[in-house]
Amino acid sequence: MHKRRFNALIASLFASAALGFSMPATAQQYKDEYKLSTVLGEAFPWGWGAKRWADLVAEKTEGRINVKVYPGAALVSGDQTKEFTALRQGIIDMAVGSTINWSPQVRELNLFALPFLMPDHKAIDALTQGRVGQKMFEILAERDVVPLAWGENGFREVSNSKKPIRTPDDVKGMKMRVVGSPLFLATFNALGANPTQMSWADAQPAMATGAVDGQENPLAVFNAAKLHTVGQKNLTLWGYVADPLIFVVNKNVWNSWSEADRKAVQEAAVQAAAEELARARAGISAEDDSLLKEIEANGVEVVRLSDAEREAFRAATAGVYKEWAERIGADLVKQAEEDIAKR
Known part of the structure; x- marks a missing residue:
């Protein structure tokens, strides 16, 4: 009896798939592992922030979203200027990226590399945490990614x-x-x-x-x-x-997650970014x-x-x-x- 019910259930699922019916949002399949790209490893504040975000995501989603960090821009053969394109294409799922490295594809990000625009950390914060930062997020959101938080590599x-x-x-x-x-x-x-x-x-x-x-x-x-x-x-x-960093997720990946998990990933990004920024500024004041x-x-x-x-x-x-x-x-x-x- 149980076997017949099981077979009937399987048959109905295959029939639904054949007819093009979509599964409910709560039943969406998550990847076993999501790839997070960064240029520097954990010895640097930048790489540490990426790993911290990955750990917080696993913790806050109770293991539903598992993230592996790929330092050295390894997912694009070490060419960090190709990272944003790979992120848009879905080769990369998530990234903690530099405004410098993404500026060839997003010209507005060159703002932060204008020579001698920002004289101090308060100037960086005035941009990333104000109108300019919001405008940058809007620009990025039109390019197949979801920006979540600002970190920092620092003054160069x-x-x-x-x-x-x-x-x-x-x-x-x-x-x-x-x-x-x-x-x-x-x-x-x-x-x-x-x-x-x-x-x-x-x-x-x-x-x-x-x-x-x-x-x-x-x-x-x-x-x-x-x-x-x-x-x-x-x-x-x-x-x-100065070189701000941006915590982002590929838009298709973002849309594949439940609302609760999206909220958890964003909270993890904000927390990791704040902790990373503190590390980036430590010991230089x-x-x-x-x-x-x-x-x-x-x-x-x-x-x-x-x-x-x-x-x-x-x-x-x-x-x-x-x-x-x-x-x-x-x-x-x-x-x-x-x-x-x-x-």
């Missing part, structure tokens, strides 16, 4: 193996590794450097062999990657751009400069620019700022400038 400082950098003239002729963004090329070209685009995976070997003289990255990245061991003995704090002291203890000479010295770099890149402000959108840039001024 410049280092090299040759000499201390205090003026634009000091940068002239230097072979500098930069990320795959035309705006970064334009900025370093304006300073008279010789910029070379390469992935992070290729950058450290290039520094070790002297193929490039220097690079620019947040202090947490500089320290965790032990860049002092590949000749980067001169570090200048110029804070020329006037109140707590422990990270800077650790870098200096490794034999690195740290140059702290005066306001006048920093202004010289801003003036040298003003033409790049103006050109790219027009490309990004004059109204959006004006809004950003206004919100920073009000901070």
Whole structure:
């Protein structure tokens, strides 16, 4: 009797599938594992934040959503500038991505890489937590992803193996590794450097062999990657751009989850992002400069620019700022400038 009922049930399910009937939302099948892409591993605040999000998602969904983190942009063969496209295509399910790496596909994200737009952390917060941040989320939502929270890689400082950098003239002729963004090329070209685009995976070997003289990255990245061991003995704090991170989910994946699980994933993203941001900013303030002291203890000479010295770099890149402000959108840039001024 039970066997006949079971067979009848199976037959009805197959008949429903054949007729194209959809299963109720509560019966949607989840993947056994969701792929989360990030550029850096757990030793860095960025990678730690991705892992934290994955753990919180499993916890808050009671194991219904299991996430595996793929650092090193491994899902796109290490080319972080292809990450956003793969995310849209569904090759990647989730990501904690950099505004820099996604800017080739989303031109408005270049805003954060305008040279010397943001002078401090309050300026970053004025953008990501205000009107500009909301506008960016709306733009991303039109491109097959669901943005959930803002994290941070940090202000990008410049280092090299040759000499201390205090003026634009000091940068002239230097072979500098930069990320795959035309705006970064334009900025370093304006300073008279010789910029070379390469992935992070290729950058450290290039520094070790002297193929490039220097690079620019947040202090947490500089320290965790032990860049002092590949000749980067001169570090200048110029804070020329900052690198916000965005916690996102592919839209089709998002829509496949129940409302309760979507809420749980969003709450996990907000929590992980806040904790990641705190890590990214730790040890680099006037109140707590422990990270800077650790870098200096490794034999690195740290140059702290005066306001006048920093202004010289801003003036040298003003033409790049103006050109790219027009490309990004004059109204959006004006809004950003206004919100920073009000901070």
